[in-house]
Amino acid sequence: MDPKLAGAHLTIDLAALKENYRLLRDQAAPAECAASVKANAYGLGIERVGPALYEAGCRRFFVALPGEGVTLRALLPDAAIHILGGILPETEEVYVAHNLVPVLNSLHDIRQWAAYATDHGPLHALLHLDTGITRLGLLEAEIRELAATPELLENIKIDFVMSHLACADMPDNPMNREQLEKLHFFRSILPEALRETPVSFANSAGIFLGAEFHFDMVRPGIALFGGNPRASTANPMREVVRLRGRILQVQDVDSEIPVGYGATFRTEGSSRIATVSVGYADGYFRALGNKAECAVKTIKVPVVGRVSMDIITIDVSKVPAEDCQPGAFVDLIGGAVPLDEVAAHAETIPYEILTSLGNRYYREYLDAAV
Numbered sequence: 156m157d158p159k160l161a162g163a164h165l166t167i168d169l170a171a172l173k174e175n176y177r178l179l180r181d182q183a184a185p186a187e188c189a190a191s192v193k194a195n196a197y198g199l200g201i202e203r204v205g206p207a208l209y210e211a212g213c214r215r216f217f218v219a220l221p222g223e224g225v226t227l228r229a230l231l232p233d234a235a236i237h238i239l240g241g242i243l244p245e246t247e248e249v250y251v252a253h254n255l256v257p258v259l260n261s262l263h264d265i266r267q268w269a270a271y272a273t274d275h276g277p278l279h280a281l282l283h284l285d286t287g288i289t290r291l292g293l294l295e296a297e298i299r300e301l302a303a304t305p306e307l308l309e310n311i312k313i314d315f316v317m318s319h320l321a322c323a324d325m326p327d328n329p330m331n332r333e334q335l336e337k338l339h340f341f342r343s344i345l346p347e348a349l350r351e352t353p354v355s356f357a358n359s360a361g362i363f364l365g366a367e368f369h370f371d372m373v374r375p376g377i378a379l380f381g382g383n384p385r386a387s388t389a390n391p392m393r394e395v396v397r398l399r400g401r402i403l404q405v406q407d408v409d410s411e412i413p414v415g416y417g418a419t420f421r422t423e424g425s426s427r428i429a430t431v432s433v434g435y436a437d438g439y440f441r442a443l444g445n446k447a448e449c450a451v452k453t454i455k456v457p458v459v460g461r462v463s464m465d466i467i468t469i470d471v472s473k474v475p476a477e478d479c480q481p482g483a484f485v486d487l488i489g490g491a492v493p494l495d496e497v498a499a500h501a502e503t504i505p506y507e508i509l510t511s512l513g514n515r516y517y518r519e520y521l522d523a524a525v
């Protein structure tokens with residue numbers, strides 16, 4: 156897209172992404188560092204993010220669905236690709252054709268993969284144990300049933316046993332240690348042949364819980380993309396995403412003038428209100444109205460009034476007039492407006508902000524190496 160035709164520019168810094176990968180890899184070493192790149196690499200574009208992570212040394216990727224795996228396989232012919240959602244009905248052939256390795260989440264998944272493996276095996280898989288999130292994975296009863304019928308795995312090679320933390324972003328939450336202990340216990344009641352199988356446990360936040368949580372492979376997502384893996388301390392990750400919107404119009408108004416739908420904001424003194432060409436249709440959450448801040452040349456300014464479909468209004472009274480002319484850029488995410496702050500103002504998490512980024516932006520990828 157011609158950048159002049161877009162209301163906002165989304166910049167994705169692949170050099171920063173690679174640096175984040177290396178930081179997480181070093182933090183988790185000697186464990187292998189995989190990457191969670193489901194949902195189009197958290198909305199940032201798997202076509203560019205997948206190969207960039209591969210360049211940084213990543214050789215193992217997690218996506219949610221087989222369709223995402225097929226897309227990623229076309230980009231990365233020799234990486235390991237795991238499907239977190241298990242095996243969807245009647246998709247076994249697709250997994251084999253594209254060398255996608257499923258995460259087996261239940262005895263149902265195991266039976267389905269085992270049935271296919273009878274004629275097409277041996278087949279690879281990961282085995283997911285549910286240590287407390289109660290979402291995906293085998294619970295104790297299913298593990299015991301598996302242990303009683305180990306022949307189910309006759310034609311299946313389990314590369315990793317995995318589990319997922321529910322509260323890793325809260326380091327003091329006792330759930331973390333409870334899940335860790337349950338994982339050790341579950342390993343001890345697995346079929347004999349799986350008790351020494353390598354383990355994967357940590358997401359981004361889990362990596363920062365300490366070495367006990369690393370095991371043999373970690374699978375961060377959000378921290379790769381610049382989200383803070385430890386909300387309570389300064390963000391160690393480099394910023395990857397920057398969103399800048401353009402000013403369409405500037406209005407000089409008197410006090411007590413209503414702004415936006417529903418007249419939810421009234422100017423207090425004589426004010427300058429700038430209209431910026433981004434709205435909820437672009438993934439700029441409606442919840443950010445009268446809440447969020449933007450920045451004009453590093454000066455923070457408030458979003459006033461409601462967020463419209465294509466437009467927000469900001470109070471630029473304290474910004475020099477020459478810096479907020481029509482066509483000028485305003486920082487909406489990144490720079491003086493950290494992603495985590497935008498998420499907090501929208502009462503959500505950075506994951507939802509990133510995966511909601513719209514498709515009207517001019518998307519630009521930076522890579523220092525290119």
Ligand SMILES: *Cc1c(COP(=O)(O)O)cnc(C)c1O
Pocket residue numbers: 191239319357358359360374375376377378
């Ligand atoms: C999404 C996901 C991850 C990555 O989580 P982050 O919090 O983004 O690091 C890891 N493991 C599983 C099972 C996931 O679904």
